[in-house]
Every structure is written in structure tokens, then in C-alpha cells.
Amino acid sequence: MIDILDLTADVLVVGGGPAGAWAALKAAQAGADVLLVDKGYLGTSGATASAGTGVWYVEPEAKAREAAMASRENLNGHLSDRRWMARVLDQTYANINELAAAGRYPFPRDADGAELRKGVQGPEYMRRMRAWLKRSGVRILDHSPVLELMTDATGAVAGVAGHRRQIDQPYRVRAGAVVLATGGCAFLSRALGCDVNTGDGALFAAEVGAALSGMEFSNAYAIAPEFSTVTKTAYYSYASFYREDGTVLDGAGSQRGRSVIARELLHARVFARLDKADAAVQAAMRLGQPNFFLPFDRMRINPFTDRFPITLLLEGTVRGTGGVRIAGEDCSTGIPGLYVAGDVATRELICGGFTGGGSHNSAWAMSSGTWAGQAAARHATALGPNARRRKLTAAGRTGLRPTGAAADTIAELVRAVRAETHPYDKNYLRRGDVLTASLATLNEHWADARAHLRGADRLASRQAAAMLAHARWMYTAALARTESRGMHKRLDHPESDPGRRHRLIVGGLDELWSSPDPVRPHTPLDLAVA
Secondary structure (H helix, E strand, O other), rough: OOOEEEEEEEEEEEEOOHHHHHHHHHHOOOOOOOEEEEEOOOOOOOOOOHHHHEOOOOOHHHHHHHHHHHHHOOOOOOOOOOOHHHHHHHHHHHHHHHHHHHHOOOOOEEOOEEEEEOOOHHHHHHHHHHHHHHHOOEEOOOOOOOOEEEEEEOOOEEEEEEEEEOOOOEEEEEEEEEEOOOOOOOOOOOOOOOOOOOOOHHHHHHOOOOOOOOOOOOOOOEEOOOOOOEEEEEHHOOEEEEEOOOOOOOOOOOOOOOHHHHHHOOOOOOEEEOOOOOHHHHHHHHHHHHHHHHHHHOOOOOOOOOOOEEHHHHHHHHOOOOOOOOOOOOOEEOOEEEEEHHHHHHHHHHHHOOOOOOOOOOOOOOHHHHHHHHHHHHHHHHHOOOHHOOOOOOOOOOOOOOOOOEEOOHHHHHHHHHHHOOOOHHHHHHHHHHHHHHHHHHHHHHHHHHHHEEEOOOOHHHHHHHHHHHHHHHHHHHHHHHOOEEOOOOOOOOOOHHHHHEEEEEEEEOOOEEEEEEOOOOOOOHHOOO
């Protein structure tokens, strides 16, 4: 029998993307003993590590901040909160400046020598973050996915259980507080960097009683070449779109015209050409995202002059805005000892019902990571040394502890979840009758998985359970929102309903529920803070 590796920490951070890295850094800076565990390798796994990304970095000037906050409010369905937006802008500005100084990130300079701090190169960013964490004393366990949370006798989160894959060893961590920074759920769509994002953290949180918010805003699809997994939808703002016969696909676009592309893809191929980019833009695009062009260059396709076939890849809550509901300004969840940061948390507070790659998401990762890490350190300090001696109870269920005879049905379950979430005419072009049928199918799979799912690969089993849970939450919310708002488009309810300008909370595992959550109105103080 393999011995369990027993570890302790003041603060345990789960996830090694930007949010997890900032949470670990800020907890360590607050004096906590910090352990970070990652499913992959901190610095190379995840969506950010694989690409360049913009950052919502705005100078602290009133008009600039006002414009930044107002810019997407119509697009996001007026579900964002100016106070939270102002907080994120302030924190992001501070973090980026700290990244340049203490983090030693080499921001490029313009012709006048000023640093350009509105974006980062993901691989270099995460390499620098890893080095910074190690200098700060953070312990890191790579290739060590968490399988479940552990709670104490009061129901507070007190640690985790997981598995070290490279040495095939189970481990357990007793901690004063836990920060989940595990990312969103892209349903194994193969979008670059996103196949580690299977929604595990949201399942862990729900199993200890946390709720979710914004799950109807989970149908983000990104444009990608048929022959590539690189999603850089912003580049397609310079594209023209065509049917297979070469005629222009009217109404197609990278932002508001993606539904036109989706409808055409249901029965035919769609082609694109980046023919609206001039020479200067082309050079900037190659410099900003070199891996976007690698598959084109290998196939001797010039995307600026040649038409190439495209598809839409599901990015789910990685580029949507749904996630674990935030119960306080410190990114607490309402469950003692549990905090969330990055894409595992709802981004509605700053993005409402719409977001995309980078920008707001990047700013949210570093800001929420900062607040969650600092709060987790405070919580652990308040508990004192006894926190590490608490008796732990395992919280995980589906995929770990079947109530009936166990059966290895992981592959079949993954295929079933993908069949209900990937198709454009189910998830993107939504209708009530289709959503109802899909949710009924998913509920049947959940009942079966709850009773029987447990494979030899416990990580794969839990990932399948997490994707299934995500699909059920997002379709429950999508059915409850009988209107179109943000990225949630109901073909049977194509208009926005002023009476439904509220957020939607969903929760539960075996029995799901939903309820409205009012949006705080803007006040003059919001503008003054900004």
C-alpha cells in the first residue's frame, strides 16, 4: 500500500495560473506559509501560459477610468458593478507596476522609451511569476491535482486530498485556508491551453455548499482555424468571412457576428481571410501572437491573402463570466476557510454577461488572486496553529465514492457531456425546448454517475463529474433567464427584458435550484472612486 504524503500549510492555493500565482504571492507577502498545488506545471499549463494576452490596465485618470468602465456595459447587459470595476482597475494598476519592479517582467517600450504595460506575453509572464513565488518562499507541487476538499467538524474548509501523478502517490494537505484558482470549464474542446480547465474547482466548492452565479453566460465560442487549436478571436476583427463557394457571408464577425458563423457551420464550411489588416497591423499581430501564425506558416498559408477554413471552439466559463459566487470583497465564498480567484469565480461583477480573452479576465485574475490570498492569510492567522491539527472529513462524492456498484464509464460520460454542450444548436443558439431536453439528459447522467462513476484514473473520473455538473448548472441558469442578455442568446426570447436585469444564482448537486440576485445600482460614489 502506498503511503499518503501528509503536508501542512497556513494557506493552500489550488491552481497554477495567474490567479493562483498572485494568490500564493500575496499570502506569502502577508507572512503565511504557502503551498501551491497544480494539475500541470506552474508556468506552462493553462490558457495564459500558452499565449499573449491584453490586460485591463488603465492609468488612474478620471476620464480614462470612466470610459473604461462604460465601454462594455451595453454589451454585458448592465450586470456589472462600478464599485468592483473601480477596485479591479486600482488593483490591476498596482499589480502590473509591481510585476515590472519586483517581478522583473521586461515590458516592451515605445519609441519614446515608455513601457507598454497593457499586455503580457503569457509564457514569459508565468515564467517570471514562478520564479517570483520561489523567491518568496512559496512551496510548489507540480503535476499534483486536487481531487476533493476536506472539512473540519464545523464544516469549514480545512484542507484537500489529491494525487501526485509523476510518482503515483496520494497526498493530503491540512491548511488554515484554501484558495481555489482552478480556472473555468472548456469541456475538453482542445482550445489551446484549456484542456486542463475542466471545472474541478467549482465542483469542489459546490460539494461544501457554495453557490454559483452567471452560469448562463457560459457559452463562449472562439474562432479558430480548422487545423489549429489557437483561439485569438480579436485577430478576426480584421477578417472577412466567406461561404465555401467564395461568396461573402453577410453579417459574420468576430464579436457580434459569431452567431451568423455558427448557423452557417451547422450545414456548411466557413472561410476567413484577414484582409482588413494593413502592413503595420500585420507586423504587430505577428509580434504579439507568434504561435497564432505557426500552423499557417507550416501549411504555407498566408492568412492575410489566402482564405482558410475556420471553426468555433467552445471555451465555456474560461471565456464566459460564470463561476463560484463571491460572498464578500475578499473573494470569500460564504464557506469558512474557502476563497476563490480567477476564472473559477464569477466575473459578473466587472464583466456582467460578456467578456472575452485577456483584458478584463487578466485583470480579474491578478486582482481577485490578490484579495483571496490576503484574506486566506488573515483567516489562517486568526485560527492559529490548531488549524493544522483539525480532524478532516472528505467532501468529494461523484466520481470518487459511488453509492452503488462502481463501473468504469468515464469515456462514455465525457462523450455524453460533450454531445450536450459542444453543438452550436444546443449551447450557442439556445432555445427553451432544446435546453430542457439537454438538461433532462444531463440529469439522468448525473444520477447514474452519482451511483456508479469511479474509474481507475480518479482525476479523469472527477474531471468528468465536474464537466457534467457545469453543464447542468449552466443549462439550469439558461432556462431560468427567459430573455437574451450579454452572451446568453435565447432564440425563443430574442429581446432583453428590463424586469430581468438581475444576476442568477444556481446551486445544488443532486437537486438544482436557481434564484435572482439584484444588481446594485450605480451611485455617484462609484464615479468618485473611479
